[in-house]
Amino acid sequence: MEADNRQIYGVLAEFRNPKELVDAAESVKNSGYSDFDTYAPFPIHGMEKAMGVKKSPLGWIVLSGALIGMVGALALMVWVMGYEYPMNISGKPFINIPIYVPITFELTVLLAAFAATFGMIGLNKLPRFNNPLFNVERFEKASDDGFFVCIEASDDLFAEEKAEKLFRSNGATHIETVYDSE
Amino acid sequence: MSTDYQYESKPALIKGDHSFGSITDMIAKTPLSPTPKLWYLAFGLSNVLLIILLGAIGYLVWDGTGIWGLNNPAGWGWAIINFVWWVGIGHAGTLISAILFLFRQGWRTAINRFAEAMTIFAVMCAGIFPAIHVGRIWVIYWVFPIPNQMAAWPNFSSPLLWDVFAVSTYFTVSLLFWYVGLIPDLATLRDKAKSKIAKISYGIAALGWTGSFRNWWHYEKAYMILAGLATPLVLSVHTIVSFDFAVSVIPGWHSTIFPPYFVAGAIYSGFAMVLTLMLIARKIYKLEDIMNIDIMEKMNLVMMVTGNLVAFAYLMEGFIAWYSGYIYEQGIFWLYVVGPYAWGFWILMFCNVITPQFLWFKKIRRNVGLTFVISIIVNIGMWFERFMIAVASLSTDFMPSSWDYFSPTFWDIITYIGTFGLFFTFFLLFLRFLPMVAIAEVKGVMPQADPHNYDEDSKEFDASKTEPVMVQQEQTV
Numbered sequence: 001m002e003a004d005n006r007q008i009y010g011v012l013a014e015f016r017n018p019k020e021l022v023d024a025a026e027s028v029k030n031s032g033y034s035d036f037d038t039y040a041p042f043p044i045h046g047m048e049k050a051m052g053v054k055k056s057p058l059g060w061i062v063l064s065g066a067l068i069g070m071v072g073a074l075a076l077m078v079w080v081m082g083y084e085y086p087m088n089i090s091g092k093p094f095i096n097i098p099i100y101v102p103i104t105f106e107l108t109v110l111l112a113a114f115a116a117t118f119g120m121i122g123l124n125k126l127p128r129f130n131n132p133l134f135n136v137e138r139f140e141k142a143s144d145d146g147f148f149v150c151i152e153a154s155d156d157l158f159a160e161e162k163a164e165k166l167f168r169s170n171g172a173t174h175i176e177t178v179y180d181s182e
Numbered sequence: 183m184s185t186d187y188q189y190e191s192k193p194a195l196i197k198g199d200h201s202f203g204s205i206t207d208m209i210a211k212t213p214l215s216p217t218p219k220l221w222y223l224a225f226g227l228s229n230v231l232l233i234i235l236l237g238a239i240g241y242l243v244w245d246g247t248g249i250w251g252l253n254n255p256a257g258w259g260w261a262i263i264n265f266v267w268w269v270g271i272g273h274a275g276t277l278i279s280a281i282l283f284l285f286r287q288g289w290r291t292a293i294n295r296f297a298e299a300m301t302i303f304a305v306m307c308a309g310i311f312p313a314i315h316v317g318r319i320w321v322i323y324w325v326f327p328i329p330n331q332m333a334a335w336p337n338f339s340s341p342l343l344w345d346v347f348a349v350s351t352y353f354t355v356s357l358l359f360w361y362v363g364l365i366p367d368l369a370t371l372r373d374k375a376k377s378k379i380a381k382i383s384y385g386i387a388a389l390g391w392t393g394s395f396r397n398w399w400h401y402e403k404a405y406m407i408l409a410g411l412a413t414p415l416v417l418s419v420h421t422i423v424s425f426d427f428a429v430s431v432i433p434g435w436h437s438t439i440f441p442p443y444f445v446a447g448a449i450y451s452g453f454a455m456v457l458t459l460m461l462i463a464r465k466i467y468k469l470e471d472i473m474n475i476d477i478m479e480k481m482n483l484v485m486m487v488t489g490n491l492v493a494f495a496y497l498m499e500g501f502i503a504w505y506s507g508y509i510y511e512q513g514i515f516w517l518y519v520v521g522p523y524a525w526g527f528w529i530l531m532f533c534n535v536i537t538p539q540f541l542w543f544k545k546i547r548r549n550v551g552l553t554f555v556i557s558i559i560v561n562i563g564m565w566f567e568r569f570m571i572a573v574a575s576l577s578t579d580f581m582p583s584s585w586d587y588f589s590p591t592f593w594d595i596i597t598y599i600g601t602f603g604l605f606f607t608f609f610l611l612f613l614r615f616l617p618m619v620a621i622a623e624v625k626g627v628m629p630q631a632d633p634h635n636y637d638e639d640s641k642e643f644d645a646s647k648t649e650p651v652m653v654q655q656e657q658t659v
Contacts (some may be wrong), residue, residue, distance in 0.1 A: 017643065019636030025395075041202060041370070042626040043398035046633055051395060056403040076327060077338045085335040092339065102344040102422050106351040109415050113355040113408060117362055120404030121389065124397040128390030140373040142393045143366065145202035171641070 006179040009132035010036075010152040011160060012139070013167035014174040018044045021147040024170040026050040028149060031166055035155035039139070039148040058119050065115025066108050073107035074100060132180045150178065195288050195627055198471040202625050205472075209367075209619045210374050212467055217614060220466070225610045231603020238597040239314055247317050249593045256577040256588040261311040263568040264598050266423055267451070268308035269349065270444070270564060273416055274452020275301025276356060279363070280412035283405075288627040289480055292472045295367075295620040296463070297456045298360045303608040304455070305353045307601040312345070341425040348422040355415055359408045362401070365391050366622040420444040427571060433510035434518075434575030439502070443495035450488035450534075451564035453481050457557040459609070461550060463618065472619055475548050482547040485560065489538025492567070496535065514575055522587055523574040526566050533563020 015021045025038045029052050082095040133139050142148055151163045167175050252259050275297035282290040325346045336343050368388035375381045424440035464473040503515040518527045537559050540546050573588045629635050629648040637644045
């Protein structure tokens, strides 16, 4: 058979609505799986508990971006205005911290926003050129009105039949094995 | 004694009987279907205006700022008015996308994508003006702290330089925020698209988004952080724009009320612009279920509040002028009212003080036609506000001997009109090729999206669960 030459990526099951998806995710987690994910067209309230997802470290990435922006802006202005190119403007002090506040604020926000955007993309391992899930035709619904769970073959407990049984007992409307692309 | 409280259920955010699928179809249909003829007509007109803008800028670069109506006391004219006006319009987008997000206002999802796009294009229009106003645009890079051949550095204590940082940061952060919001919807378009070119282009832009919850988890955090960053940013941008005026010593400019007053005015004009665009778009693209009357009423309420804040600021300016005992401040206020630009002042009073009072009436707030008219009047009024601040204060300063009357030239006018070409060219491209409503976010605020609204046993959606549980109050004396 053709399928034998291909690597199994995981087992994908479709559910009817967000409620069923959350319940299915909870039972997958309780069965001891760790390499699984749920797919929905919008983030579902309470899914983090059902799946046992850890807190996102993104806040720390943003904080470091913000600090680089803040310290960098202050350092630049103090160096330029105090040492590199001092300008006497109406007799005001060369190093004049209150006057640096607006630009320091702007650069702090700017670098924090870059850290938030690219940090999020990085943590999600995007951009990604291909994903075995895209081999499944009905997976197109995941961005429309489909609710999916996928147990991945990389999990130690993974066995095709066992995963299918678990999904069936949770009322999956459709179950399909996902193969890696050749 | 006890009072009987009646629970009044909130009106649904999305009208009509919609499922997740029908929401996708309603919004994704526009970018994926053939271009309507009317779009070509509108796009052609916008392109003509855009070419006029480019021509006006070209002549300005060739001949210098002397082609504008600037004169000796009034060194700032229409260019600065237009700059402040366009930046102000942009503020509504960030308010809707960031501040209303932090306040958990579900109704923002109907208009946030649309308003954010408006922000980005309005800031582009705004940014042109100070850039071409410097006269020698080929050395505009001197405003950035880049090592240059003269070993000179910008003056970081100048509010004009703060403005460079504020507006460029504002533009960049708005763009990032907008793009982050677009990623899941681009994935929807990728999955819905039939043509190969569309599939590939949306696919690249969507970065391979699958809707995995582990991705949503970081995504939601990023979205919240960006909203948290954009909130102080939007308040800071117009504050810094107002510093351009307030930090100088010109009477009528040197005032501590400027930052809050500018921010309120910005939100006021921005909501007016969103309403103008929304009322047209919802009709043409048949999005009345999403951009419905309830949402229009809420936006009218925001306009009423900010409009009255602005009106209060005008009163306060007059009061402070009198109370300060400073004759130049009193003089300039008097000159606003009866001086050479009194016509501008009274247009301003009509547009920004009288017009928002109509919004006290629920009937008017819920009337599409009247709201449209009011939104246009507000935008005109806010333009005149900046006209009074920039021109009237400058051209009648301390010494009557140096006064001169400012009138715009042909080039002032067509440069301003031309920016509408730039704005609408981009806006029409946005309407044509991108989802104009945040699909994923609209689905997220539907009652069907919350697992708590489902029956525990049958796992079917149960509408009665969306209402809060009624608690019988005990009789107490």
